[in-house]
Amino acid sequence: MEFDALILAGGRSSRLGGVPKSQLVYDGATLLALSLAASAGAAATVVVGPDPGALPPGVLTCREEPAFAGPAAAIAAGLASLDRSRGPLRAALTLILACDMPKADQAVAALQAALAHDSRNATESEGVMAVSPDGRKQPLAGFYGTAALERAVDEMEKGGGLTGASVFALLARLDVRAVTVPAGATDDVDTWDDATALGVSRQGS
Numbered sequence: 001m002e003f004d005a006l007i008l009a010g011g012r013s014s015r016l017g018g019v020p021k022s023q024l025v026y027d028g029a030t031l032l033a034l035s036l037a038a039s040a041g042a043a044a045t046v047v048v049g050p051d052p053g054a055l056p057p058g059v060l061t062c063r064e065e066p067a068f069a070g071p072a073a074a075i076a077a078g079l080a081s082l083d084r085s086r087g088p089l090r091a092a093l094t095l096i097l098a099c100d101m102p103k104a105d106q107a108v109a110a111l112q113a114a115l116a117h118d119s120r121n122a123t124e125s126e127g128v129m130a131v132s133p134d135g136r137k138q139p140l141a142g143f144y145g146t147a148a149l150e151r152a153v154d155e156m157e158k159g160g161g162l163t164g165a166s167v168f169a170l171l172a173r174l175d176v177r178a179v180t181v182p183a184g185a186t187d188d189v190d191t192w193d194d195a196t197a198l199g200v201s202r203q204g205s
Helices: 031-038 071-089 104-120 146-159 167-171 192-198
Strands: 003-008 045-048 060-062 093-098 127-131 137-145 177-180
Touching (some): 031 093, 045 071, 060 071, 071 093, 071 167, 093 104, 093 146, 137 167, 146 167
Parallel strands (some): 045 060, 127 177
């Protein structure tokens, strides 16, 4: 299954005192490194956010405009970066992944299995989105049709703008199937209490 990957790493981390989520550590690796590992196999990958530091060869980086304009604007910036890099070679699917889920690889694997099942059974949709066993949707862990994503971005840009818009508002324009992923796979870090509960720490701690 060919796909491109778009990793969101650009929030303010205000509830973490400004400490970048991407540089927090779980099981010896930064959350950004774990997100990159979860998206292994992507034809092209872009990290959207502030300077992420050293990245694996070939990984792109960009920033939403204006900075901290929110996830919808970040997705638009990432899509534009991938389009500039890949042009007509763009994959039909784009993985969108937030960098604050230490077990995101489990969610990605479940979503890939669902897509493989859909392909075998000719199921039509514009993507799959992770949902936890207790029913919490996580739009920043999903595979979406690239053309459908670009259409949604264009419609939102024309309709009221991307700045400050939620990712749910953006993806509500797509026909997406929710896929239940393993418990804990989409647990994310918003506060230091979350970090403690998930075994996530600062670098050097």
